[in-house]
């Protein structure tokens with residue numbers, strides 16, 4: 405079932421130094437139409453590409469392990485069974501940061517395959533390095549906007565789980581539109597989950613936690629796994645280790661909220 409929803413996050417990637425680079429004409433646009441004005445049509449994205457230096461270990465991992473573990477973005481469904489060389493339940497993570505939590509989860513759950521999606525290149529190098537160190541055959545990385553990866557490369561109903569750990573909080577009100585957890589996007593995420601598949605989000609930003617609960621709770625395709633009568637959040641599931649971003653939040657005295665929802669049966 406194709407989703408009618410089209411992400412507002414175009415184009416595929418911002419160029420590192422250039423938030424207002426000329427945009428490609430959207431696929432649906434009339435090819436004869438004039439190029440859209442880049443300034444007026446700046447897309448809303450959930451990330452800003454930060455410049456970041458790759459350490460030498462990350463660079464080496466990129467060169468040596470990239471060809472095997474990086475999956476290039478493509479505008480059509482990927483054959484994930486061929487990519488992983490097996491047919492195991494698949495979990496996709498949006499924004500793994502430096503990848504420590506991803507690597508720990510993948511090592512602890514060898515029966516699952518993990519697709520990590522991240523735009524920050526040093527993070528990609530960092531997770532590749534951990535894949536090498538841990539011999540993690542069940543992780544692949546797509547270095548691209550996860551919104552487009554999910555839309556284009558992941559078939560509807562195909563994921564066992566989705567992880568969104570400490571998504572950028574975009575705490576200024578005028579930036580809230582950049583937050584990932586919004587009703588249209590969550591409805592779209594639910595289409596990528598198999599019935600019974602889980603959507604696990606965590607944040608250390610209280611008003612984002614409230615927004616998450618409202619948005620996830622308002623998605624008719626999802627049901628909350630939190631205990632009835634509880635506040636709607638769950639204790640940190642055993643599967644999720646402390647993330648790097650979370651550790652920073654805890655040092656600053658932030659609380660942490662986990663939410664686990666499941667896609668209802670059709």
Ligand SMILES: C[S@@+](CC[C@H](N)C(=O)[O-])C[C@H]1O[C@@H](n2cnc3c(N)ncnc32)[C@H](O)[C@@H]1O
Pocket residue numbers: 450451498499500501502521522523524527548549550551568569570571572573647648649650
């Ligand atoms: C606040 S960090 C959290 C990283 C990690 N999950 C953690 O808890 O330490 C959010 C990450 O999401 C990534 N991100 C945000 N939007 C993204 C998108 N649309 N596609 C891929 N990565 C994205 C950012 O590059 C950033 O590394």
